[in-house]
Amino acid sequence: MCPYSLLYLATLTVEVRVITDRYALPQGADATKCDPANQTWCGGTWNTIRENLDYIQNAGFTASEYIDSLSVSGSKGSLSRLVWISPVSQNYEGPRSAYGDAYHGYWIADATQLNDRFGTADDLKALSDEVHRRGMYLMVDVVVNNVMSTSLTPDLSTFMFKEQSQYHTYCPVDYSNLTSEQNCWLGDDKVPLPDVNTQDSTVVSGYTSWIKTLVETYNIDGLRIDAAKHVNVDFWPQFCGAAGVFCIGEVFGDDIDFASQYQGPQALDSILQYPMYGALVDAFAIPGPQNMSAMTDMIAQSKAKFKDPGLLGNFLENQDLPRWANISVDVQSLWNAMVFSFMSDGIPIVYYGQEQGFAGNADPFNREPLWPSQYANTSTYQFMTTLNTLRNFLVNSTDNWLNSSMEVLTTTSNGLSILKGPVISIMTNIGSPPQNISVAVYTPYESNLATTE
Numbered sequence: 001m002c003p004y005s006l007l008y009l010a011t012l013t014v015e016v017r018v019i020t021d022r023y024a025l026p027q028g029a030d031a032t033k034c035d036p037a038n039q040t041w042c043g044g045t046w047n048t049i050r051e052n053l054d055y056i057q058n059a060g061f062t063a064s065e066y067i068d069s070l071s072v073s074g075s076k077g078s079l080s081r082l083v084w085i086s087p088v089s090q091n092y093e094g095p096r097s098a099y100g101d102a103y104h105g106y107w108i109a110d111a112t113q114l115n116d117r118f119g120t121a122d123d124l125k126a127l128s129d130e131v132h133r134r135g136m137y138l139m140v141d142v143v144v145n146n147v148m149s150t151s152l153t154p155d156l157s158t159f160m161f162k163e164q165s166q167y168h169t170y171c172p173v174d175y176s177n178l179t180s181e182q183n184c185w186l187g188d189d190k191v192p193l194p195d196v197n198t199q200d201s202t203v204v205s206g207y208t209s210w211i212k213t214l215v216e217t218y219n220i221d222g223l224r225i226d227a228a229k230h231v232n233v234d235f236w237p238q239f240c241g242a243a244g245v246f247c248i249g250e251v252f253g254d255d256i257d258f259a260s261q262y263q264g265p266q267a268l269d270s271i272l273q274y275p276m277y278g279a280l281v282d283a284f285a286i287p288g289p290q291n292m293s294a295m296t297d298m299i300a301q302s303k304a305k306f307k308d309p310g311l312l313g314n315f316l317e318n319q320d321l322p323r324w325a326n327i328s329v330d331v332q333s334l335w336n337a338m339v340f341s342f343m344s345d346g347i348p349i350v351y352y353g354q355e356q357g358f359a360g361n362a363d364p365f366n367r368e369p370l371w372p373s374q375y376a377n378t379s380t381y382q383f384m385t386t387l388n389t390l391r392n393f394l395v396n397s398t399d400n401w402l403n404s405s406m407e408v409l410t411t412t413s414n415g416l417s418i419l420k421g422p423v424i425s426i427m428t429n430i431g432s433p434p435q436n437i438s439v440a441v442y443t444p445y446e447s448n449l450a451t452t453e
Contacts, residue, residue, distance in 0.1 A: 024048035039100020060388025107148035139222035146193035208242035325359035330431035415439030
């Protein structure tokens with residue numbers, strides 16, 4: 001694990017995730033020419049993120065109260081609000097592939113070089129400086145499992161690692177076999193993703209040197225690691241130790257026994273909570289099974305199987321899944337699920353556009369440009385701001401709310417109530433219009449205790 005990870009996580013509370021190419025346009029650019037179906041660049045850059053940070057900050061993603069604590073035991077101190085951006089490394093440059101262009105940032109060529117589509121080194125430094133000036137922190141997506149090619153016999157000279165021994169031999173992935181998942185190539189024969197041999201000592205030393213330099217040069221506060229389960233687990237403590245920052249990995253899938261092995265000193269600080277995402281969909285999406293007991297079961301399993309559920313990443317949307325509004329017709333279902341993400345154990349992650357009600361299906365339609373929304377102050381944006389404001393208050397309170405363990409108070413077919421610290425949260429899956437239902441909440445408090453809404 002990273003040497004300072006627990007110091008980082010002591011006040012880590014919310015992340016907002018943006019795709020650099022899709023967040024904001026330069027002045028004067030044509031705002032009508034970005035169709036996600038085209039799978040090509042639309043013009044977002046590190047500078048346009050920097051110039052439009054008000055939209056994120058005004059939703060409560062701020063942490064100025066922590067600025068004075070940035071020298072704890074040699075680390076960068078307490079993280080609170082993270083702006084998480086696409087990978088910054090150089091991507092595939094060449095003729096358009098069968099699946100479009102590398103606008104998303106995940107088709108790595110040479111990891112040691114920056115993606116000049118998104119800007120210069122000075123631009124990335126300026127974004128980092130401005131994020132920190134506003135009392136927020138910067139997380140960068142990284143891809144180490146693979147590079148990208150348009151051939152099963154790629155030209156290795158275009159990559160960071162240039163020797164054949166530094167890649168696994170081509171084989172298609174057998175998802176029933178962990179060794180195959182870790183050593184075979186993702187992608188397909190149209191856009192193969194050559195698998196980097198992260199068991200090779202030269203690869204390990206190359207990656208650890210690179211990530212240390214990247215973090216120090218651009219003052220990066222956290223890493224989100226793409227395709228973490230496709231890399232041998234013992235690679236991560238070395239990599240994240242060299243980075244010296246909080247690492248959260250993508251372990252795609254709803255198998256909690258499999259996912260839980262990726263959190264701990266033998267692996268990563270944290271992972272994205274895909275098993276909980278599945279339970280949230282089962283419980284709250286309309287239409288859907290409306291199975292609230294799925295939540296109770298997953299909460300219990302998470303407590304039993306993860307090293308620390310309080311460090312896991314809670315999410316309702318991301319760039320690989322259909323938008324919530326694509327799977328649920330009722331915005332009330334989103335709001336109730338958001339309450340759980342913000343008020344339970346774990347780190348709430350908001351994917352850009354969630355607050356605007358974007359409804360794209362899976363990739364590429366869930367990677368819409370944000371600017372057609374006019375950055376509107378929607379009811380969901382306002383609700384998110386309220387949740388952020390409440391979390392800010394609770395994190396700064398004296399009752400250790402953030403580090404307290406959530407308890408389930410009540411589960412019914414229509415309702416779930418939880419207790420975290422002194423706060424009771426009640427969620428329902430009834431949607432709209434309102435219905436006259438009851439959710440009995442058995443609390444540890446006396447019946448005449450005065451409480452606050």
